[in-house]
Amino acid sequence: MLVCSCNYITDTEIRNAITALLDEDCWQLIVPAKVYHSMAKRGRCCGCFPNVVDLIIRTTEDYHSRRHSTEAELVDYMSRLKQLHEENRRADIERRQKGHRAA
Known part of the structure; x- marks a missing residue:
């Protein structure tokens, strides 16, 4: 298709x-x-x-x-995703300028 x-x-x-x-x-x-x-x-x-x-x-x-992935592998994967999300979140916050205001 x-x-x-x-x-x-x-x-x-x-x-x-x-x-x-x-x-x-x-x-x-x-x-x-x-x-x-x-x-x-x-x-x-x-x-x-x-x-x-x-x-x-x-x-x-x-x-x-x-x-046949195990539960431990799934938990490790989810923790890696959370870490990646936190790193990207910090990068977004650091990029924001101090004078930025939400209107």
């Missing part, structure tokens, strides 16, 4: 790219931009991104069910 008509990308190509990313690090955060970058493509109209997110979720779930 054709997922991205701008780049002519099928769901099989996207699933293969996601699986390749998961093979590198099975607990990394995968987003549509990362998938497209791994295929040497870029989102043009980005209308396909919601479908790509659904494919990422389904493919990741299938990957981990075949791999």
